[in-house]
Amino acid sequence: MKKMLYTGLLALALGTGVAGIATGCRTEGALPAQTVTGKGVTVENDEQFVLLDKALKGKLSFHNPISRRVDNGRLEIVVELRNRTREPLIVNLSTVFRDGEGVTLNDESAWQPVFLGPAQTQVYRVTSITEQAAYFTVRARLQ
């Protein structure tokens, strides 16, 4: 019994020591900066229209999207949203605008609620703040 207890304590002490050394090695000094290999592409950046909730798949669809320059060269996005279910659907939509190089601007619209009746189509419209906006991603999530 005593032997088992001593073996257990020894294992615990060893484990703690190894963990301490490992932690010390990890936090010592500044980490090297990560090398940039591309544009930092994610799934969301690849698409113009994204469903953030899996539950929205098959329920919400985007149609007839238009992007055009309006007053002062700002970028306007107009897209039709269709509720593909027979139930009322409430979704939140937000748009991220990016410049010509694909870098995100300080221009992310607030999550706007959109109420869709059964099988109803509604228009979502958003305009960028500046004329620097060239690319966009419209994101939808469940409320």
Add this chain to the structure above:
Amino acid sequence: MRKPIRPLLLWRVWLVLGLMAIVAGCASEAYVRDIDPSRPGTPLAGTGPESQDVLVIADKMMRSLLGTPTIANASRPPTIALIELKNKSRFAVNSDIFLRKLRVTLNSKAAGRMIFLDRENMELVRKEREAKRAGELSADPSLQQKAIAGADYFLTGNVDGLSNASQFGREDYLLYTFRMVDAESSAMVWEDEYETKRVAQEDAVYR
């Protein structure tokens, strides 16, 4: 004849009860947490103005305001003074939050398109100017102006509400309207709106 309770069994019962109390204590502490202000629907939500409304209103009004010809075609950034929002709804909320959030959003995201005047600190500005001109405080002559800046436009708004309640719950419709008024002619050069309608079984207390 009833069997006597063994001391070891009693001790185990007390141990289990103690552990349960600790777990329950931890669970109640974990309830305090940060949540996304753009998300509605927490158990505490009511039918009145919520944080997500503040964010959406500020964003929508900013984008609408930037598209108005008064701002878009201005040869120089117009000066704007905020006038307190009139809250005519049943909710005793801090209605200043809407205009303040709009001003901050415009200043941080569309800096330089318009200049907001700080009318809350007029007396402080006046005293500073007098002290500089009296030679009590140092001043950069190139920054001196003949007078304190006047407003080209006033930005203000209203919150109006329709409410009804029955034994089944409560329903509130809120209409937020914002307008920009020419400070010389009183002409309304821009106006936009946002509305919410919410129903709940129980009412929440707003401050």
